[in-house]
Amino acid sequence: MKKGNLVLAAICAVTGIGIIAVASGYPTAADYGTGVPGPGLWPTVISVVLLACTAILLYRTLKMPPEKNSKIELWTTGTRRVYLAMGILVVYLLVLPFLGFIISTFLLELIFIQWFAKKNPIITAIISAAITMVVYCAFRFLLNVPVNTFGIFVI
Amino acid sequence: MSLLVEIFTTSLTPMVFLYMAVGVLSGICIGALPGLTATMGVALLLPMTFGMDAAQGILMLLGIYCGAIYGGSISAVLLHTPGTPASAATAIDGYALSQRGEAGRALGTATLSSYIGGLVSVACLWLISPLLAKLALKFSSAEFFLLAVFGLCIIGNISGEDVEKGLICGCIGVLVACVGIDSVTSYIRFSPKDNFNFMNGINYIPIMIGLFAMSQAFENIESIFEEEEVQAKLTNILPKKEDLKKIIRIAPLTGLIGTFIGIIPGAGADIGSFVGYNVARSIAKEPELFGKGSVEAISGPEGGNNGVTGGAMIPMLTLGVPGDAVTAIMIGALTIQGLTPGPMLFNTNKVLVYTIFLGMFIANTLMCLFGFAGIRLFTKVLSVPKVILTPAIFVLCVIGSYAMKNSLFDVWVMLIAGVVGYFLAKVKVPTSPAILGLILGPMAEKNFRTALLKSGGSPSVFFSSAIAWFFIFLIVISLFGGKLKALLFKKKSAN
Numbered sequence: 001m002k003k004g005n006l007v008l009a010a011i012c013a014v015t016g017i018g019i020i021a022v023a024s025g026y027p028t029a030a031d032y033g034t035g036v037p038g039p040g041l042w043p044t045v046i047s048v049v050l051l052a053c054t055a056i057l058l059y060r061t062l063k064m065p066p067e068k069n070s071k072i073e074l075w076t077t078g079t080r081r082v083y084l085a086m087g088i089l090v091v092y093l094l095v096l097p098f099l100g101f102i103i104s105t106f107l108l109e110l111i112f113i114q115w116f117a118k119k120n121p122i123i124t125a126i127i128s129a130a131i132t133m134v135v136y137c138a139f140r141f142l143l144n145v146p147v148n149t150f151g152i153f154v155i
Numbered sequence: 156m157s158l159l160v161e162i163f164t165t166s167l168t169p170m171v172f173l174y175m176a177v178g179v180l181s182g183i184c185i186g187a188l189p190g191l192t193a194t195m196g197v198a199l200l201l202p203m204t205f206g207m208d209a210a211q212g213i214l215m216l217l218g219i220y221c222g223a224i225y226g227g228s229i230s231a232v233l234l235h236t237p238g239t240p241a242s243a244a245t246a247i248d249g250y251a252l253s254q255r256g257e258a259g260r261a262l263g264t265a266t267l268s269s270y271i272g273g274l275v276s277v278a279c280l281w282l283i284s285p286l287l288a289k290l291a292l293k294f295s296s297a298e299f300f301l302l303a304v305f306g307l308c309i310i311g312n313i314s315g316e317d318v319e320k321g322l323i324c325g326c327i328g329v330l331v332a333c334v335g336i337d338s339v340t341s342y343i344r345f346s347p348k349d350n351f352n353f354m355n356g357i358n359y360i361p362i363m364i365g366l367f368a369m370s371q372a373f374e375n376i377e378s379i380f381e382e383e384e385v386q387a388k389l390t391n392i393l394p395k396k397e398d399l400k401k402i403i404r405i406a407p408l409t410g411l412i413g414t415f416i417g418i419i420p421g422a423g424a425d426i427g428s429f430v431g432y433n434v435a436r437s438i439a440k441e442p443e444l445f446g447k448g449s450v451e452a453i454s455g456p457e458g459g460n461n462g463v464t465g466g467a468m469i470p471m472l473t474l475g476v477p478g479d480a481v482t483a484i485m486i487g488a489l490t491i492q493g494l495t496p497g498p499m500l501f502n503t504n505k506v507l508v509y510t511i512f513l514g515m516f517i518a519n520t521l522m523c524l525f526g527f528a529g530i531r532l533f534t535k536v537l538s539v540p541k542v543i544l545t546p547a548i549f550v551l552c553v554i555g556s557y558a559m560k561n562s563l564f565d566v567w568v569m570l571i572a573g574v575v576g577y578f579l580a581k582v583k584v585p586t587s588p589a590i591l592g593l594i595l596g597p598m599a600e601k602n603f604r605t606a607l608l609k610s611g612g613s614p615s616v617f618f619s620s621a622i623a624w625f626f627i628f629l630i631v632i633s634l635f636g637g638k639l640k641a642l643l644f645k646k647k648s649a650n
Contacts, residue, residue, distance in 0.1 A: 008584065023344075034608055040344075049322070050327070053323045057323065078376070079377060082374075085373065085549075108549070108550070109550065116546070117542040139203075139558060
């Protein structure tokens with residue numbers, strides 16, 4: 001948990017400082033002359049709160065007794081499966097504009113269900129096709145969501 | 156009377172009943188499945204309401220909400236695994252009864268208690284909301300700013316042990332909401348000048364779908380091969396006379412307490428459930444049975460968690476402030492329909508508001524009817540394999556976030572939010588505060604600057620009315636109340 005908290009604190013500190021730096025270049029109340037604070041004030045105030053919370057998190061983490069320091073499992077069989085799934089989803093989103101919704105979603109379901117369920121490939125293909133068509137038809141025809149007829153994402 | 160006629164002739168059409176029934180049924184199934192929460196269900200099915208009118212959409216979501224909170228008790232009783240966090244307290248005694256072969260009795264108690272809790276909350280919603288809305292009409296920008304700040308301060312109180320982590324998440328939500336064109340000066344913030352996706356601001360619906368549905372699906376993948384079998388015979392589902400007496404004594408009270416917990420921005424059904432459990436123990440006739448399979452111990456949390464549903468709707472409808480994560484999503488649903496939740500809604504869309512009230516009552520009744528009639532069927536839902544369900548959730552997340560603006564950018568936002576939500580859960584950072592930040596942040600900023608614009612830049616505008624001072628008092632209490640209480644107790648115990 002300590003390592004995780006420290007990484008979180010580092011990310012928040014960089015974010016907070018970065019936002020303050022960017023917001024400091026925005027117009028101020030004086031530039032508008034109406035008494036209204038400029039667009040940079042609010043993000044700056046929130047970033048200061050973020051930095052204050054980060055400091056508290058850092059302090060509490062460094063003072064954390066060893067018995068409270070539970071280990072975060074980031075490299076187990078389960079988490080590796082998650083990372084691979086995230087990767088597959090990234091590829092899926094990248095190919096969506098080219099293959100269209102129906103083909104790419106069918107392939108996505110096929111890969112996941114075959115991987116997880118390890119069923120007969122024909123049964124997997126039928127289940128994948130069924131899920132794809134039910135979702136497509138529900139959004140396209142039943143709920144009148146404006147989607148492209150030839151695969152939702154086809155350009 | 157004429158309002159009722161108008162509601163039944165224009166809003167509560169047979170189609171709305173159908174959508175509500177579908178919502179309740181889907182909600183019960185979603186709630187029953189461990190790993191799928193009420194928030195996830197509402198976030199996942201929200202895009203389905205885009206093609207509906209406001210009443211149909213909101214009432215379907217309400218059906219999902221009520222159904223899912225109740226549905227969580229099914230797996231809590233049968234598997235000792237709460238379907239939603241709101242049923243964690245039910246699992247204790249529900250499973251103990253199930254082990255004794257009385258799963259039907261436990262589920263019957265949960266069904267009736269959930270219904271009573273839901274009814275009490277609907278009654279409160281009906282009574283309190285119009286009064287609060289009338290009061291809220293007197294709010295100026297300064298009061299709305301202080302109200303939003305109070306909502307943001309509450310984040311600390313709902314973040315459990317690590318308050319700073321909840322606040323960090325809330326701040327990130329507020330900062331994400333700052334991206335795009337500033338609503339007061341039209342200045343473009345934190346966005347490349349030629350990227351319209353960023354200039355329009357990052358929509359919070361894909362973020363919600365990512366944080367609540369996608370990240371949960373990722374978590375499910377970790378244990379995708381672990382399936383639990385349900386082997387319970389359900390008999391005596393209808394509560395007997397002695398159980399009925401206990402339920403009627405406990406559930407209305409915990410329902411009422413749950414309603415008031417729901418009104419507090421950010422406090423959800425899980426808190427209502429545990430408070431309900433504690434209250435039930437303190438007034439139970441057989442407190443010694445708690446933990447060993449007590450009907451009262453099931454009735455308390457179930458009344459409490461369903462009580463929260465109506466309570467959470469009160470600040471959402473009257474003030475535009477979400478009572479919990481689910482109502483935060485409902486604000487999004489109303490906004491998509493071109494409606495702004497808040498006191499003006501009671502003037503401009505009175506029929507819709509009262510349709511929602513009546514719809515909540517009907518949704519709870521449907522939940523009770525489906526609960527008693529179809530409990531054996533709902534237990535079959537527990538047998539749906541995760542290996543097929545999880546990939547289907549992925550696709551629903553993708554098309555759901557795409558459907559709102561037909562934009563792939565939103566799908567990427569959803570995926571990134573899902574990945575971030577997964578890692579935040581690893582370091583035990585609660586994600587609900589981010590949603591509060593996303594909704595309350597812009598509300599606070601806009602009203603802060605509008606108030607200053609009206610006062611010519613004088614900060615005294617924030618201290619100029621009794622309502623403002625009331626909110627300042629609430630803010631101070633929410634920030635330092637816990638510490639003051641701890642200090643007082645320390646002094647007392649030292650004496």
